[in-house]
Amino acid sequence: MTRNGNEYDVIIIGAGSMGTSACYQLAKRGIRVLGLEQFDRVHEFGSHTGQSRIIRKAYYEHADYVPLLRRSYELWKELELATRTKLYYKTGILYFGDQDDPVLKGVKYAADSYDVVIDTNPLTETKGFDHIGNIPPGMHSIFEPDAGFVLPEETIRQYSKSAQEYGAVIRYREPVVSWSEGNSGFEVKTNSQTFSCQKLVFTAGSWTSKLIRKYIPDLKVTEQLLTWFFPQDQQTFDISRMPCWFISDKKFGLLYGFPGFTDQQGNFSGVKMARHLPGEIVDPDKRSFTTNHAEMELIRQFVSAYFPKLRDAVVHTKNCLYTNSPDENFIIDFLPEANNNILIACGFSGHGFKFVPVIGEIIADMIEKKSTDLPVDFLSLKRFV
Ligand SMILES: Cc1cc2nc3c(=O)[nH]c(=O)nc-3n(C[C@H](O)[C@H](O)[C@H](O)COP(=O)(O)OP(=O)(O)OC[C@H]3O[C@@H](n4cnc5c(N)ncnc54)[C@H](O)[C@@H]3O)c2cc1C
Numbered sequence: 001m002t003r004n005g006n007e008y009d010v011i012i013i014g015a016g017s018m019g020t021s022a023c024y025q026l027a028k029r030g031i032r033v034l035g036l037e038q039f040d041r042v043h044e045f046g047s048h049t050g051q052s053r054i055i056r057k058a059y060y061e062h063a064d065y066v067p068l069l070r071r072s073y074e075l076w077k078e079l080e081l082a083t084r085t086k087l088y089y090k091t092g093i094l095y096f097g098d099q100d101d102p103v104l105k106g107v108k109y110a111a112d113s114y115d116v117v118i119d120t121n122p123l124t125e126t127k128g129f130d131h132i133g134n135i136p137p138g139m140h141s142i143f144e145p146d147a148g149f150v151l152p153e154e155t156i157r158q159y160s161k162s163a164q165e166y167g168a169v170i171r172y173r174e175p176v177v178s179w180s181e182g183n184s185g186f187e188v189k190t191n192s193q194t195f196s197c198q199k200l201v202f203t204a205g206s207w208t209s210k211l212i213r214k215y216i217p218d219l220k221v222t223e224q225l226l227t228w229f230f231p232q233d234q235q236t237f238d239i240s241r242m243p244c245w246f247i248s249d250k251k252f253g254l255l256y257g258f259p260g261f262t263d264q265q266g267n268f269s270g271v272k273m274a275r276h277l278p279g280e281i282v283d284p285d286k287r288s289f290t291t292n293h294a295e296m297e298l299i300r301q302f303v304s305a306y307f308p309k310l311r312d313a314v315v316h317t318k319n320c321l322y323t324n325s326p327d328e329n330f331i332i333d334f335l336p337e338a339n340n341n342i343l344i345a346c347g348f349s350g351h352g353f354k355f356v357p358v359i360g361e362i363i364a365d366m367i368e369k370k371s372t373d374l375p376v377d378f379l380s381l382k383r384f385v
Contacts, residue, residue: 008034008169010367011188011197013176013211014204015041017048017152017353018345020159020170021360022201027168029364034195035168036188038175038207041160042153045284046205047321049153050226051269052258053353054244056093056147058116060106061351062329064378066114068358071374075357076150083158091239091259093147094125097248099140104248107142119143125243132242133306149244149258152353159360176204176211181338199367201343206284206321208346215335217384219347220324222278223287225295228270229303229313234260236309237271246276252302253277271310275299276350278324291317322350326384330355332362333381340370 010026012019015035026033039045057073059065076088097104111118119125122143129135160170174190179200181187188195204211206221231237242259249255257273279292296317303310325331325347335342343366345359352359358374365372 006193006195008032008195008197010034010199010201011036011186011195012201012203013179013188014038014202014207015160015170015172016046016203016205017156017356018205018348018359018363019201019203020156020163021356022203022345022363023168023170023360024159024163024166025360025364026367027163027166029368030167031364031368033163033168034197035160035163035170036174036176036190036195037170037172040172042156044318047323047348048156048353049320050272050318051151051153051263052149052272053152054093054147054256054258055088055150055354056144057114058107058111058118058142058144060103060110062378063106063110063113064375065355066110066116067375068355071361072355072358073146075361079155079158079162079357083162085154085158087155087158088148088150089239089261090146090148092125092143092145092243094122094129094243094245095142095144095248096135096139096246098250101140101248103246103254104140104142107144111144117145119145128241129243129245132236132309133245134308135247135306143243147244150354154264155356159356179211186341199341199343201345201363201367203345203363205346205348206323208323208344212335212344215381216331216344216346217326220278220281221284222280222322222324223282223292223319224274224279224322224350225292225299226272226274226318226320227296227299228272228316229307229310230268230270230316231310231313233309234268247306249302249306252298252305255299255302270316271307271313273299273303278322278350282321284321287319289319291319323347324349330359330379331381332359332366332376332379334366336381343367
């Protein structure tokens, strides 16, 4: 369908987590797709930096995500097989909180609604956790065995490489500066040239509101602190002994973390943890990248209370961006008045990475067929009207 070198069927603006997966799915279907990315293939300026992302199915945020997660798990497996790369580490996850805690209640509700396997009295796992952490007596726990973490940077590398093998063109260090609708499609200007296409997809993460000013609700971009603890005794916190976890605490809020593991270069990853609560609102183009000391202090206090063996560990930190929709659910929809030719996938609100493969598939379905069989109605724009 190419008419000249700069004309495409579809242009994807933002080739990060969701954008590269969409490029892959579209190219695999024989659609001529161009992905435009302002930075490098993986980078530290958006939402995908930080080594690991939790993946789980008993979705306390909203049970309707479970069917999407089922499909995502299948697609993670497909990607691993196709690229012969390990991207998913099955560790299980322990949720801790009071009996009436909304996270624990939400986990049970999603598991009951969709038959997700969980253990609501996980004595073996919590006993193992006792050697690592210091869980207050009376706290309840749930174990979800089919959970773990995925590798964000490696996933994006593999998707972009595979997309290119299927014929997608992905241009890096090429920021989109403007876009407009013409008589026969769209024109997209980058810092160096102009492209045209029939359909446009916005997967621009924290920059979405800078590119689309009409129709989308307020997206709050917040800076999140990630911390890594490097203890002397790495064995205690190793993936062979420790699952991922969520701890919902009245004083500290909701924290989550990962076991340590040895990365592909043979280095110990550190024991990573963070608070899941929108941080300070920032402009993604005007960030200081400094550590939020108040947040760090809170995490230190949490570590003293819950993980005393990590108290004296060396600490490393990094910042990453959440793009929060008003209800913290994703937004996947066509923009009104554009005849199903402009699709947006944004507002992943700090919990989107586990969905990367299925979001790519949804985008490809909607672009190719104007709709998808996957149940995404609850993520449409109409809920904000
Ligand atoms: C600290 C932290 C912890 C998280 N933990 C988890 C977790 O445990 N589990 C989980 O499932 N999810 C987690 N997430 C969420 C997940 O990482 C995000 O939801 C996901 O990465 C969002 O993907 P995205 O494609 O919207 O954004 P990105 O991956 O940032 O991609 C957007 C891309 O668009 C590009 N772009 C923007 N504007 C332009 C332009 N004008 N021209 C060209 N390119 C442009 C950007 O450079 C960027 O590469 C976490 C996020 C953070 C920050």
